Amino acid sequence: MPAKKSTRPAARELLFGDLWEYDPAPESAPAFIEPRYGLFINGKFVAPKTRKYFDSISPRNEEKLSEIALAGAADVDAAYQAAATAFVSWSKLPGTERAKYLFRIARLLQDRAREFAVAETLDGGKPITESRDFDVPMAAAHFFYHAGWADKLNYVTPGRTLAPLGVVGQIIPWNFPLLMLAWKLAPALATGNTVVLKPAETTSITALKFASILQDAGLPPGVVNIVTGAGETGAAVVNHPLAAKIAFTGSTEVGKSIQRALAGTGKRLTLELGGKAANIVFEDAPLDQAVEGIINGIFFNQGHVCCAGSRLLVQESIAEEVLSKLKVRLKSLRTGDPLDKNTDVGAINSQAQLDRIRELVACGVAEGADLYQPACKLPEKGFYFPPTLFSNVAMSHRIARDEIFGPVLSILTFRTPEEAVEKANNTRYGLSAGVWTDKGSRILKMSTELKAGVVWANSFNKFDPASPFGGYKESGFGREGGKQGLLDYANLI
Numbered sequence: 076m077p078a079k080k081s082t083r084p085a086a087r088e089l090l091f092g093d094l095w096e097y098d099p100a101p102e103s104a105p106a107f108i109e110p111r112y113g114l115f116i117n118g119k120f121v122a123p124k125t126r127k128y129f130d131s132i133s134p135r136n137e138e139k140l141s142e143i144a145l146a147g148a149a150d151v152d153a154a155y156q157a158a159a160t161a162f163v164s165w166s167k168l169p170g171t172e173r174a175k176y177l178f179r180i181a182r183l184l185q186d187r188a189r190e191f192a193v194a195e196t197l198d199g200g201k202p203i204t205e206s207r208d209f210d211v212p213m214a215a216a217h218f219f220y221h222a223g224w225a226d227k228l229n230y231v232t233p234g235r236t237l238a239p240l241g242v243v244g245q246i247i248p249w250n251f252p253l254l255m256l257a258w259k260l261a262p263a264l265a266t267g268n269t270v271v272l273k274p275a276e277t278t279s280i281t282a283l284k285f286a287s288i289l290q291d292a293g294l295p296p297g298v299v300n301i302v303t304g305a306g307e308t309g310a311a312v313v314n315h316p317l318a319a320k321i322a323f324t325g326s327t328e329v330g331k332s333i334q335r336a337l338a339g340t341g342k343r344l345t346l347e348l349g350g351k352a353a354n355i356v357f358e359d360a361p362l363d364q365a366v367e368g369i370i371n372g373i374f375f376n377q378g379h380v381c382c383a384g385s386r387l388l389v390q391e392s393i394a395e396e397v398l399s400k401l402k403v404r405l406k407s408l409r410t411g412d413p414l415d416k417n418t419d420v421g422a423i424n425s426q427a428q429l430d431r432i433r434e435l436v437a438c439g440v441a442e443g444a445d446l447y448q449p450a451c452k453l454p455e456k457g458f459y460f461p462p463t464l465f466s467n468v469a470m471s472h473r474i475a476r477d478e479i480f481g482p483v484l485s486i487l488t489f490r491t492p493e494e495a496v497e498k499a500n501n502t503r504y505g506l507s508a509g510v511w512t513d514k515g516s517r518i519l520k521m522s523t524e525l526k527a528g529v530v531w532a533n534s535f536n537k538f539d540p541a542s543p544f545g546g547y548k549e550s551g552f553g554r555e556g557g558k559q560g561l562l563d564y565a566n567l568i
């Protein structure tokens with residue numbers, strides 16, 4: 076009798092998920108999203124003077140989550156007036172008192188961490204494991220860190236102290252809505268400024284929920300005002316005469332238009348813009364570790380990351396091996412419902428962003444690069460894109476030059492360290508880079524030669540509130556986090 080054919084999958088298949096079926100593991104905590112949000116001005120939610128609202132939908136399944144107020148110029152003006160009035164007493168408050176508010180905000184956010192994580196995932200589409208383990212704890216960490224500085228401003232620069240600028244207008248993008256809010260608010264408040272903040276149109280919900288934390292913390296009315304809307308609302312925030320400084324995080328294109336609008340006004344400006352980071356892997360690198368770093372570098376938050384390692388530069392001698400390891404690893408990534416705790420790659424933030432990713436990927440194919448996507452079943456409703464690799468990419472290809480801001484990795488090769496530096500720096504951006512090698516001396520040499528605000532060594536996408544973050548060239552100027560970040564919200568006196 077012939078031996079019965081084994082139905083047991085090979086160990087390798089089991090390991091890499093070809094045959095495993097996962098049971099759904101949805102996060103079940105309620106997000107407490109209101110059906111409608113007004114504008115948060117002078118400590119209260121108010122109806123917009125425009126009387127207009129827009130729908131906020133979930134990219135997870137395209138269901139409507141809430142209605143968000145559309146702020147017009149008169150609403151933005153009311154927010155600035157409230158902030159200017161609040162500045163008079165807030166800026167005079169001793170640092171020890173301001174610190175108490177910041178500590179209270181941080182603790183209240185920690186208390187409601189699960190609720191905020193679910194709201195962030197529903198609104199923006201990122202996997203719940205990321206909003207739970209990264210976005211919300213890091214946002215709280217920024218408030219804790221800056222609470223610690225509020226009464227120590229005399230020690231930032233020896234012999235000098237920091238004086239607040241006044242009312243600061245802040246505009247943030249949709250990729251890390253709550254975390255970008257924290258990056259902006261915490262240093263501004265610690266240094267004694269008051270704020271008018273505009274979240275991105277597609278992801279306003281956690282900022283509006285955050286307003287209730289400010290109320291619970293007893294923050295004086297007008298110290299933080301939140302105006303929602305699209306680009307026009309942002310432009311009204313930029314152009315208001317009471318703004319002493321604009322802090323913007325978003326695209327290079329809009330950043331340039333803001334720089335033009337502010338030229339000659341005397342207003343301070345910081346810009347945190349796009350990127351096209353090189354993640355450089357040398358032949359002596361610990362390869363399995365590097366593969367994890369490459370995967371995290373590009374697929375974290377669906378690649379909606381300004382500092383994403385979107386250009387892999389791999390030494391020619393190991394290129395084949397790295398590519399085959401990456402293909403195997405890609406098969407085990409689970410793309411789908413972001414509320415599911417098994418999900419690695421969640422929903423693309425909006426239909427518009429999905430269209431842009433599709434256009435750039437089609438361009439990569441048309442220009443002759445080799446596309447690889449693992450077989451994966453995407454949900455029928457919602458905005459999804461499979462994790463994607465392009466090999467045989469040339470420096471001249473659009474996928475090697477333009478920011479895709481999606482789960483798409485372009486793979487290029489190099490032979491010598493000099494060529495790696497040359498290729499890595501051959502971009503209009505300069506936000507971040509990664510170096511993978513066994514040699515400490517090579518790490519130090521590379522990090523001085525790479526024109527990037529952050530260089531990670533044998534790691535990628537690591538953040539800490541004490542570590543300044545920001546760019547060179549068309550990635551912008553100014554720093555967020557650390558002592559350097561405080562200096563961007565103050566005059567040295």
Ligand code: NAP
Nearest residue numbers: 247248274275276305306309310325326329347348349381
């Ligand atoms: P975006 O279109 O520039 O939008 C960013 C913010 O600016 C949003 O709140 C947007 O409002 C607002 N806005 C749009 N037009 C405006 C105008 N004319 N005046 C003032 N504000 C305006 O960028 P995005 O596509 O949302 O975000 C992705 C980009 O941000 C990527 O390029 C990414 O690299 C960059 N980014 C950089 C960092 C960093 O730290 N360097 C961090 C995260 C993201 P609406 O969304 O409501 O239109």
Ligand code: MG
Nearest residue numbers: 132198277278
């Ligand atoms: Mg949304």
